Amino acid sequence: MTIGQKIRELREKTGMLQRELAYELKVGDAYLSKIESNQKNLKKEHLTTISKLFKYSYSELETLWLANKVYDLIKDEKKAIEVLKVAEQEIKYRKTL
């Protein structure tokens, strides 16, 4: 599940049009279309609006949003999974400091 998919899911479940949600977010509908297909990242602030609008956990949206950023960084790498493991170890290690 990506942040884009989640937003689309929330929107469609309430029968809202892209145009309508875009209006709430104060962006154009073309931009929202790209957000839902993960071609663009939305601002973190928009997560707040979405969270309130659909009464959906902000924290979960934030996790998906961050995961999407990580994904963007390594999606084209063959070693993507290994990279994540190394990053994970680093996080765990530095937590203990």
Next chain:
Amino acid sequence: MTIGQKIRELREKTGMLQRELAYELKVGDAYLSKIESNQKNLKKEHLTTISKLFKYSYSELETLWLANKVYDLIKDEKKAIEVLKVAEQEIKYRKTL
């Protein structure tokens, strides 16, 4: 192990000074100091030079370099580990498409 630590390790093992390695990389020694302490990221191209200079696996350097970028992105997040899990699932999922 971070990319900065690895570079320092390689440099020190050969008794090289920051100034000397910096010269090879055509950067200032202050900048190299920051690279070794992960305050700055080096260019991917520099990995090639380092790999050749110390005869150390390019692929491993690249993994550390990428992991460092991922780390930078989520280091301040409480949910860092969870974010990595979500990103990992996304990578695995999209690979099967």
Next chain:
DNA sequence: TACATTTGACCAAATTAAGTCAAGTCAAAT
């Protein structure tokens, strides 16, 4: 002292973010 390294403040250039607009697609209704 002198050499190696680190740090903070700063900078220009390159990149990314955050969009827009117009044209195009696609399905359903007319």
Next chain:
DNA sequence: ATTTGACTTGACTTAATTTGGTCAAATGTA
């Protein structure tokens, strides 16, 4: 068969941020 409405796409723009550094001063350290 054409219109309509929802959505998508590509090309573009502008502003903000990041990258990739530098220099001078401070801090170890032998």
